[in-house]
Amino acid sequence: MKKILITGGAGFIGSHTAVALFESGYLPVIVDNFSNSEATVLKGIQKICDKEFSFYEGDCTDADFLQHVFKSEENIEGVIHFAASKAVGESVEKPLEYYYNNIQSLITLLNVMNDQRCSLLVFSSSCTVYGQPDKLPVTEVTPKKQAESPYGNTKRICEEIIEDTVKSGALLKAINLRYFNPVGAHPSALIGELPLGVPNNLIPFITQTAAGMREKLMVFGDDYSTPDGTAIRDYIHVMDLAEAHVATIAFLEKTAETSYSDVINVGTGHGNSVMEVIQAFEEVSGDKLSYQIGPRRSGDIEMVYANADKSQSVLGWKAKRSLKEALDDAWRWQGTLKSK
Ligand code: WQD
Numbered sequence: 382m383k384k385i386l387i388t389g390g391a392g393f394i395g396s397h398t399a400v401a402l403f404e405s406g407y408l409p410v411i412v413d414n415f416s417n418s419e420a421t422v423l424k425g426i427q428k429i430c431d432k433e434f435s436f437y438e439g440d441c442t443d444a445d446f447l448q449h450v451f452k453s454e455e456n457i458e459g460v461i462h463f464a465a466s467k468a469v470g471e472s473v474e475k476p477l478e479y480y481y482n483n484i485q486s487l488i489t490l491l492n493v494m495n496d497q498r499c500s501l502l503v504f505s506s507s508c509t510v511y512g513q514p515d516k517l518p519v520t521e522v523t524p525k526k527q528a529e530s531p532y533g534n535t536k537r538i539c540e541e542i543i544e545d546t547v548k549s550g551a552l553l554k555a556i557n558l559r560y561f562n563p564v565g566a567h568p569s570a571l572i573g574e575l576p577l578g579v580p581n582n583l584i585p586f587i588t589q590t591a592a593g594m595r596e597k598l599m600v601f602g603d604d605y606s607t608p609d610g611t612a613i614r615d616y617i618h619v620m621d622l623a624e625a626h627v628a629t630i631a632f633l634e635k636t637a638e639t640s641y642s643d644v645i646n647v648g649t650g651h652g653n654s655v656m657e658v659i660q661a662f663e664e665v666s667g668d669k670l671s672y673q674i675g676p677r678r679s680g681d682i683e684m685v686y687a688n689a690d691k692s693q694s695v696l697g698w699k700a701k702r703s704l705k706e707a708l709d710d711a712w713r714w715q716g717t718l719k720s721k
Contacts, residue, residue: 382407383406383407383408383634384410384457384458385402385408385458385460385461385630386409386410386450386451386454386457386459386460386499387399387402387409387410387460388441388460388461388462388464388486388490389412389413389418389441389464389465390409390413390463391411391415391422391436392413392417392463392464393418393563393573393574393575394505394560394619395461395463395464396418396422396425397567397619397620397622397623398461398626398627399426399430400623401620401626401627402630403426403434404430405627407627407630408434410450410457411426411435411437412437412439412464413438414438414440414464415438417466417577419575422575423436425567425572428571429571435453437449440486441462441489441490442482442485442486442489444492444493447489447490448493448496451493451499457497457499458499458501459499459502459503459633459634460490460494461502461503461505462502462503464486465486466478466483467532468532469509469533469581469680470581470680471532472531472533472535473530473680476531479531479535480534483535483536483539484535484538487539487542491543491553494553495551498552500552500639501630501633501634502543502554503555503629503633504540504543505558505560506557506560507533507559507560508559508560508562508687509528509530509533510525510526510537510540511525511526511559512525512527512529512682513526513683513685514526514685517652517684517685518650518687518689519646519648519685519686519687519688520690520691521559521645521646521691525537529680529682539557540644543555543642544642547640547641547642548642551640552639552640553640553641554640554642555633555641555642555643556629556644556645557643557644558625558644559644559647560617560622560648561615561617561648561685562615564582564583564704564707564708565618565619565702565706565708565710566619566710566711567619567620567710568710570714570716570717573711573714573715573718574714583655583658584616584708586598587658587659587662587708588662588712588714588715589715590670590672591662591666591670591715592715592718596671597672598670598671598672599672599673600659600672600675601676601677601678602674602675602677603656603674604677605677605683605684607654607683607684608654609654611654611656612682612684613652613653613654613684613685614653614685615650615651615686616649616653616658616704616707617647617707618702618703618710621701621702622647624698625647625698625700628697628698629645629698632695632697643695645691645692645695646691646692647687647689648686648687648689649687649704650686650688650690650700652684652685652686657704658704658708659672661704661708662708665708665709666712
C-alpha cells in the first residue's frame with residue numbers, strides 16, 4: 382500500500398483523514414506532538430480500520446525528527462500537512478508562537494521532503510484567507526483579504542511559501558485546500574472533535590450545552606444582514622472533508638507536471654445561519670437547546686460559503702453528507718465523551 386504521511390494526524394481532521402486514506406487503500410503514517418490531541422485518538426483510528434499503522438510523536442519544526450520518520454518509513458509517497466496551531470482567538474494573544482509554529486513547521490517539512498525526494502503535498506489551508514468576501518459564493522479567485530487574525534495570516538503566508546517553492550522549480554506538486562467549517566464526527570463515534578478546554582467553535586459548544594456541560598450557548602449577534610440576523614457559514618462534515626484529501630492525493634499522483642501548485646475550496650457550496658444550526662440540532666437531539674442572543678464576537682465575519690465547482694471539476698469530489706448528519710454524528714460523539 383502507498384504510504385501517506387499525515388502531520389497532525391491525531392487531530393480532528395487528521396484522524397478522520399487517516400480513516401479515509403485506509404478506506405481508499407493507502408497506508409497512513411501519523412506524526413503528532415499531542416499539543417492539541419491525545420493518544421486515545423490513535424486507538425480510535427485502529428478500532429475503526431482494524432489495521433496497524435506507524436505513529437511517531439514529535440514536532441514538525443524539528444528537521445531531525447522528520448528526517449528520522451522519512452528514513453524509517455522509506456517510501457513515503459506524499460504528505461498531508463495538518464500540523465499547526467489553529468485557535469483564532471489564541472493567535473491574537475500569542476502571535477509569535479503562531480507565526481513560528483505554523484510557518485517554521487511548513488518550511489522544515491518542505492526542506493525534508495525535498496531532501497527525501499517526496500514530491501506530493503496537500504496543505505491544510507482555510508477560507509479565513511478570504512476575510513469577508515465582497516461577493517458570494519466564494520471561488521478560488523475571490524481576492525484574499527488581510528486576515529482577521531495571525532492564525533489566518535499564517536495560512537495565507539504558507540500558501541505563498543508553497544507557491545513560491547513550486548515556482549522556483551522544486552520537484553513539488555502541491556494543492557492548498559481551503560476548508561470552510563469542519564463539523565461532525567465519524568459515525569462510529571470512536572473519533573471526533575476533542576475540544577480541549579472551553580470550545581471556541583459552534584458545534585462543540587452546542588453539543589456540550591445539550592450534554593449539560595455548559596449552561597447555555599451564547600449566540601454571537603443577531604443583527605447581521607442575513608435572513609434571521611445570525612451569521613452564515615458553510616458547515617462541511619469532517620468525513621466529507623477527509624475524503625476530499627484522499628481525492629486530492631489521487632489527483633496529484635496522476636498529475637504529469639513535476640512542479641505544480643493550485644488552490645481548491647473544500648465546502649458544501651451552501652451556507653447555514655447559527656439559528657438554522659440550532660434548529661437542526663434540536664431536531665437531532667429531540668430537545669430544546671438553551672441559548673441566549675449576545676453581542677457579536679470581534680473578528681467574526683457576517684457570511685461566507687463556498688462555490689464548490691472546482692473541487693468537483695478538478696478532483697471529482699463533492700460533499701455528500703448533510704448538516705443534520707454532521708450534527709447527529711457530533712451528538713453521538715458527545716455522548717461517548719461523558720464516559721471518558
Ligand atoms: C461559527 C459561527 C460564530 C460559537 C473558525 C475559524 C476557521 C476554522 C473554523 C480553522 C460564527 C458563531 C460560535 C459560539 C456562536 N478553523 N458562534 N457562539 O469562526 O466561522 O471559523 O473555525 O481552520 O478558520 O475562523 O467558526 O465555529 O467559531 O463560529 O454564535 O459559542 O458560530 O459567531 O458565526 P468560525 P466558529
